[in-house]
Amino acid sequence: MGLKNLLVIGLVVWVGLMLWRRWQAATRRPREDAYGGRMVRCEECGVYLPATEAVQRRPDHYTCASHPPQPRA
Ligand SMILES: [Zn+2]
Numbered sequence: 001m002g003l004k005n006l007l008v009i010g011l012v013v014w015v016g017l018m019l020w021r022r023w024q025a026a027t028r029r030p031r032e033d034a035y036g037g038r039m040v041r042c043e044e045c046g047v048y049l050p051a052t053e054a055v056q057r058r059p060d061h062y063t064c065a066s067h068p069p070q071p072r073a
């Protein structure tokens with residue numbers, strides 16, 4: 001195996017790595033967008049969290065899932 005073959009193999013591996021990284025970035029981005037698409041504010045502690053993880057007490061009123069449910073008067 002000559003030096004030229006080694007260079008060609010190295011180039012192929014490098015191009016493969018670049019394509020792999022690009023493919024990973026392309027497949028990861030939509031998932032992150034869907035996850036963090038909508039942020040809501042917790043009424044109890046003021047922390048912002050994804051709407052998918054929040055607990056909706058009333059329309060447009062959210063809290064963290066860790067807070068105990070408020071007793072209804
Ligand atoms: Zn909270």
